[in-house]
Amino acid sequence: MIQSDIDLQPFNTMTIAAQARYFCSVTSLEQLREALEFARSRQLPILPLGGGSNIVLTADFPGLALHLGMRGVEVDEAGDGVRIRAQAGENWHQLVMRTVDAGFGGLENLALIPGNIGAAPIQNIGAYGVELKDHFEQLTAMEVTTGELVTFTASECAFGYRDSLFKGKAKDRYLICEVVLRLRRDWQPRIEYPALQQHFQAHNTALDTLTPSQVAAAVIDIRNSKLPNPIEIPNTGSFFKNPVVSEAQYTAIKQRHPNVVAYAAGDGWKLAAGWLIDQAGWRGFRRDGVGVHDRQALVLVNPGHRAGQQVVDLARDIAADIQLKFGVTLEPEPRFYP
CATH class of the missing domain: 3.30.43.10 (Uridine Diphospho-n-acetylenolpyruvylglucosamine Reductase, domain 2)
Incomplete structure (x- = not known):
């Protein structure tokens, strides 16, 4: 209606x-x-x-x-893995926990990411070394202008870092209705991220017997320790992408800031946007009801329930400051409407 x-x-x-x-x-x-x-x-x-x-x-x-609001999940355990067909209105975290509780590995690093499944492929959600594309098989979307259903394979989705066809050439052309994921039985934990390593060391966890449930629990603990719950403090999660810079630019930044947090990314380096914002002095900043979270500088918050333009203005001020101080361009993750 x-x-x-x-x-x-x-x-x-x-x-x-x-x-x-x-x-x-x-x-x-x-x-x-x-x-x-x-x-x-x-x-x-x-x-x-x-x-x-x-x-x-x-x-x-x-x-x-x-x-x-389309709902429904089908699980097929045939073959060498598990095939999961989920409708767009299903909650992402609940799907992750459903697979983990069933003993299926692969999605545990993506636990507690907010949002529904239909949005997950648009920005190729990722966390702690794992991205949606790593376990993606296909999706079905409805073309806005015709109402026809179209199936897209992983290669056709043109996944990149927090990017896909649906943020580029096909932006606003399709509405994702269903996503199909595939998890393999020969699961191996992905725990190379320092935060995960530190968590398991602190809890004296045996790494050679890790289960998907243990990894998911660690991810949830880490995220809860530094990311605000949107129900309690309004936010959109990570507001900026981690910028990827060239080897030369990374070397120049590291010479000035030896403790810069960065990870190798192909021919370049992925800088931690939260570290950049924190170093620039924005963590905990408040301005007329909007601000930067005091435990994670990558998260913009709206505790005063202010207008969206105030959030955008703050984001632009932060991005301009990072450009000035580090020569690095920050790109927002959320989309601004209208």
Whole structure:
């Protein structure tokens, strides 16, 4: 059912108050097609909504806010692994824990990432050395202009670091309806990240007998120790991508800042954006109800429930300062609407 003039504050984890001219929550492909036809007939822009953890609403939305609520998970244990088919409206963390509790390994490093499954491929979510693409098989999406379903393989999705076809050439062309993942039985833990190593050392955990549940529990502990719960402090998680720089640029930064946090990334280096922001003095900063989290500088928070433009202005000020002090460009992870 199409509704008019709906407040979107409950549908975004930044708790930004903004009205959508029209709103519709769909739970089936048929309902989705009908909603898209409504938007096409009126030439309305579409705002897709899932868990609302990766958007910043900068003003009222003049089109149709479309909440994708399709639910359902199918698990097939045939062959040398496990095939998981999940609908777009399923919660990502709950899916991860479902696989972990069943003894399937692969997704445990991605525990506690906020949002729904339909949004996961758009930015190729990742954490602690693992990305969605590592276990991705295919997805099915509906073309906005025709209502037709199209299947995309991993190579067709053009996954990159926090990037995919759906943030580039196919931006706003498709709505992801279903994602298929594959987990292998010959699981090996990915625990090379220092934070995980330190956690297991502190807890005297035997690394040669690690289980997916143990790794997931470690990831959850680490994330809870430094990342605010959006229910308690409004935020979108990591606000900036970790910038990737050339070998020469990394060497120059390391000469000036020997303790820079960075990881090898192909021919270059991935810098920890949170470290850059922290070093620039922004951690814990507050300005008129918005600010930077006091335990993790990569997270912008909105405890005052302020307007989205105030969040964007703060993000731009931080990015400009990092460019000035380090010569590094920060790119936001969440998308700004409209």
